[in-house]
Amino acid sequence: MSTYAMLNDLTKCIGCRACQVACKEWNDLEYHRTYFTNTRDNPPKLEAATYNRLEYNYLPDTDPALPQRWYYRRHMCLHCEDPACVAACPVEAFVKTEEGAVVYDEWKCIGCRYCMLACPFTIPKYEWKSWNPAVTKCTFCFDRIGAGEEPACSKVCLTDAVIFGNREDIIADAHARIAAAPDRYQDTVYGEKAVGGTAVMFLSTKDITLDDFGFRTDLGEASYPSYSWASLSKVPYVAVIVAALMSVIYFITHRRMPGAEKK
Amino acid sequence: MDKRILRPTPLNIVALLLVIFGLILAFIRYTQGLGAVTNLTDEFPWGFWIAFDVMCGVALAAGGFIIAGTVHIFNLKRYKPLIRPAILTAFLGYALVIVGVLLDLGRPWFVYHVLILPQFHSVMLEVGLCVFFYFLVLFLEFLPMWFQGIKNHAAYKALHALTIPLAIIGIMLSVLHQSSLGALLTLTKEQLSPLWYSPNLPFNFLLSAVMVGFAMVIFESQWSSKTYGRAIENDILKSLAKGCAIVAAIYFIWRMIDISMNGGWASMSPGFVSTWFWIEIIVGAIIPIILLIGPGQSNPTARGLGAFLVIFGVVLNRLNATLTGMIDQMGGMYFPTWQEIFISIAVVCAGILVFQAIVQTLPIFDEEVKEAEAAMA
Numbered sequence A: 001m002s003t004y005a006m007l008n009d010l011t012k013c014i015g016c017r018a019c020q021v022a023c024k025e026w027n028d029l030e031y032h033r034t035y036f037t038n039t040r041d042n043p044p045k046l047e048a049a050t051y052n053r054l055e056y057n058y059l060p061d062t063d064p065a066l067p068q069r070w071y072y073r074r075h076m077c078l079h080c081e082d083p084a085c086v087a088a089c090p091v092e093a094f095v096k097t098e099e100g101a102v103v104y105d106e107w108k109c110i111g112c113r114y115c116m117l118a119c120p121f122t123i124p125k126y127e128w129k130s131w132n133p134a135v136t137k138c139t140f141c142f143d144r145i146g147a148g149e150e151p152a153c154s155k156v157c158l159t160d161a162v163i164f165g166n167r168e169d170i171i172a173d174a175h176a177r178i179a180a181a182p183d184r185y186q187d188t189v190y191g192e193k194a195v196g197g198t199a200v201m202f203l204s205t206k207d208i209t210l211d212d213f214g215f216r217t218d219l220g221e222a223s224y225p226s227y228s229w230a231s232l233s234k235v236p237y238v239a240v241i242v243a244a245l246m247s248v249i250y251f252i253t254h255r256r257m258p259g260a261e262k263k
Numbered sequence B: 001m002d003k004r005i006l007r008p009t010p011l012n013i014v015a016l017l018l019v020i021f022g023l024i025l026a027f028i029r030y031t032q033g034l035g036a037v038t039n040l041t042d043e044f045p046w047g048f049w050i051a052f053d054v055m056c057g058v059a060l061a062a063g064g065f066i067i068a069g070t071v072h073i074f075n076l077k078r079y080k081p082l083i084r085p086a087i088l089t090a091f092l093g094y095a096l097v098i099v100g101v102l103l104d105l106g107r108p109w110f111v112y113h114v115l116i117l118p119q120f121h122s123v124m125l126e127v128g129l130c131v132f133f134y135f136l137v138l139f140l141e142f143l144p145m146w147f148q149g150i151k152n153h154a155a156y157k158a159l160h161a162l163t164i165p166l167a168i169i170g171i172m173l174s175v176l177h178q179s180s181l182g183a184l185l186t187l188t189k190e191q192l193s194p195l196w197y198s199p200n201l202p203f204n205f206l207l208s209a210v211m212v213g214f215a216m217v218i219f220e221s222q223w224s225s226k227t228y229g230r231a232i233e234n235d236i237l238k239s240l241a242k243g244c245a246i247v248a249a250i251y252f253i254w255r256m257i258d259i260s261m262n263g264g265w266a267s268m269s270p271g272f273v274s275t276w277f278w279i280e281i282i283v284g285a286i287i288p289i290i291l292l293i294g295p296g297q298s299n300p301t302a303r304g305l306g307a308f309l310v311i312f313g314v315v316l317n318r319l320n321a322t323l324t325g326m327i328d329q330m331g332g333m334y335f336p337t338w339q340e341i342f343i344s345i346a347v348v349c350a351g352i353l354v355f356q357a358i359v360q361t362l363p364i365f366d367e368e369v370k371e372a373e374a375a376m377a
């Protein structure tokens, strides 16, 4: 089975928040009372009961003749191909399924919160108020995928800003969109290569650089787990060397010197 | 000599009250969640308990494996009087670390999952297994003292025969554990200031643990000789101070090189974070090196102060690497709540009380050990 992927075409997003609502509905997440802030983002941040959130970016008018320009970036787990959270977890509470979803099992989790520190996109959130807290994040609607459905967010998207499918098809589609309108898109599919590739990918607009839009372009293409594996893979050698060295020193220092038999 | 289990000194009474207060706070933490007593947030998921109870606790327990190695492996017999106090401190230190871990984990009731569901690509697993197995080793190293205390000679002899293998395994686990705490933070490249972040963090943590291991033994010996009137030979402490100064000098030079290699100097701007960095380096490294490297070695006051400052420096290093150094990059300020601090203080107080009770009842110090050994022969 090929793994699934999702494309977010930010030039097509109209900021209607249907995906936010669909996410809350499908996952049965608690709603917040909303309130005015100096941004249009609502809820104000990703948290335990918010897996998916639109961030509203207003581009300042450079040319008064142009219409106001708003861009919306979706904030969610990217379902990395080789995820840092999976490698960080001491007890296999996170796994990457063969469909491509990175899912979490709260009955394995011990609550060390290393996954929160490890994720390069700071996605996992915590139920700080619970006596038996769980880590939460987007599940890629793996329960829907398993039943042959697409995730709730892509299903409700009105403008095809969010589409879902096989990873190869999605990447091909993304490059086709760029090729068809090169003056409209940044010439990158974000997530095709970043941190070893992700299942959730983004197409962004030429109007604003990826950095200004809040994408982490500094993360490189090596997967995060490869960094910690560099030191972890040495552990058995270190263990054996230290133990052997100590034993050798022990035998040298406790060797009976000739003529020094008696204490 | 006063053989009561705990002497009701004013300090002990305060300590006991603090422990009780800590238990009440812990009850609130377990029933209402971490959010009820801590300032931890999604932006700052690791706080004071990890930084102080775990990171510092493990470092300060390093005296155990340093002295065990010196006596059992390197066969330097004159340090033998130090071995039981050092093992006991390490044992209790690790017990406190475990208490700290169980307070901090969101689901401590599932902590045994590290044994039955291990995920071997996780640095956190390495940390967890090292805590568990080294605690077991320290327990087995402590048990002979207990058996001797209750005069169970057969059990004492049986465990005593394991001394050398246990010492070797203990050193191996300590090396892995001290360095793995550094390795945990190698994932935080984006969050941690390059004044602390380095791909060599595992080595830095190991080296500073060796340094503070010496300092802990010096400090503790001087403290207990004051409290219990048991003098340790000046000679022994002098050599330890020398060892401490040498490791500290190597550590200091290495840190300077390491920071240059990671571009730490270039990133430095005056402010909160760099102030703490300089306190760590000047007060926690340069001053104690000066105190311990020269004639100060044989002066109990200078030596005690030097050892104390080394301990202070390493504690600050762990706090900085886990908390202060992250503040700039995490986009969120974290300062522990009074509850977090009080619970940590209560944990330390409990440790001090248990230490006293054990010292009062079991043969830990040299003369008692000799007496007990004579009684068995």
Ligand code: SF4
Residues within 6 Å of the ligand: A076, A077, A078, A079, A080, A083, A084, A085, A086, A102, A118, A119, A120, A121, A122, A123, A124, A137
């Ligand atoms: S984005 Fe973060 S939480 Fe999601 S799969 Fe990648 S590492 Fe894990």
Ligand code: SF4
Residues within 6 Å of the ligand: A088, A089, A090, A091, A092, A093, A094, A108, A109, A110, A111, A112, A113, A114, A115, A116, A135
């Ligand atoms: S908090 Fe839970 S899921 Fe996250 S790393 Fe720790 S055990 Fe794994």
